[in-house]
Amino acid sequence: MTERLAPEALPRAAALLRDGALVAFPTETVYGLGADARNGRAVAAIFEAKGRPHFNPLILHLPEAAAAFAEVVPDARAEALAARFWPGPLTLVLPRRRTSRVDLLAGAGLDTLAVRVPGHPLALALLRAAGVPVAAPSANRSGGVSPTTAEHVLDGLSGRIAAVLDGGPCAVGVESTVLDLTGPGAVLLRPGGVPAAEIEAVIGPVGRTIPIEAAEATRTLRSPGMMLSHYAPALPVRLGATSLGPAEALLAFGTPIPGAALAWNLSESGDLAEAASRLFSGLRWLDAEGARRGAAGIAAMPVPAEGLGEAINDRLSRAAAPR
Template structure:
């Protein structure tokens, strides 16, 4: 059985991680599936629990920048970004140090490592108690919708992991922005909780990585979250809907289109922050409720491609991608 733990059980959760077990925990973005990143067996257990392709690297979580930069080489840009956005929803891909503690499997055998300092107080307490880097992809089965509550975690992973720390709903709702600083110039590998405009205001122009279709064709992805068919509900997803049929569920943004069988509104007031926080819960609910009502698919109203809208649209594009 998977234990549901409260805030007073952080020490117990840390002991489980020390022993090589897997513990899901809340961050400000989504729930992460944590394992001791220095323990190869624990890292392999993460892949097994998720059914995750092993060429997709994991993000390693730390309590502060000093701890993170003990395992990777940080340049001036990395330190500027860490000072501005950590703790917070930004992941940096940096070169591994020769004495890096993290098992190579966590980085998919690459010479780089994705590192982040989450801002959630429960995550902070857990990471300080563990005293080791914790590898933690989203706490869901690979390809399914990312979890923003402990109930979501248990729906997909109950019986497959030791415990979940229940810290309530995640406020951001989409994963961290992933920024590659290991190449010739900074490149955004995945849009997320920190808008690229905010990053560029600090370090200048940021390049864009391969489109997700091209990224899916390589076996050496530098970032988590770059698989083409990802965050995918069971029902097919149709983007940029201008009308909706009576046999479709609707993921609305702003005033909903008329005629849908069932509706989940990301934000009636068209607030991108609210929409991001409600995205994964909405996809999950529409998938289940739509199937219960006999819907043939999920129609998605357009979301602006600005700020957090870029991250929302990235997730929706993955949800709508053809299934392999």
């Protein structure tokens, strides 16, 4: 059963997050579905609970700008925007710090992370009490309407998450604005709670990205809530492997194909949540170690196309696409 926690039960919500459980919580925009961003199993559980078909990058929620910038590398634009709009409904996409311990799955395997400091007192108190960066998409089933009350959260996720921290209705009611600052020109990836004109008043002109419909087709953007181009290994990836070719490294699932000189098992027990949490790390490790050892490619064993397996297979199919 999903616990419905009153604000005074905040320590309970924080403890659940630290223990790897999923907790929905209010922000000034919509309710977020939070997990410890450093815990790959907890992050994978977000996708499972939402029924999210792809591993989109998730927005990291932090209690202050200093905590956010400990995970990403800010520039002068980011610092100016943070000073003006944080806490508040603005998400900044910035280069990931090498020292960040955020799980690769939370950033969808990219070299960037999306960060924000929410403008809701209960959310900020929860983040301070939890003491971990919290990955949090909207707390609804994938494709559903974003929730602005605890009741909305329970309507879609009751029994699928540990708890919802009830902070009443959300004030803004639409998601945060997402701004990409990874290039020389700032790009608006998603309109939201902070109008573009207010951003431009701080940093100057902001470019607009392609429509979401085109983003779905091309998967070329870095925005949470859109489909994107993910990290792809340099070594070619072969799907559905039941045998090994010459000098192939093995991405295994369940009982591995025998004879691999280099292997990474997503889950020996066939656990899809474990496999999801180990996918990006495994691809990166096989790519780097395979290149060092002279591997010709990566053979990926079949993964069931059910539950999180759908997202795993989606990611693998893009890793194996011609390039």
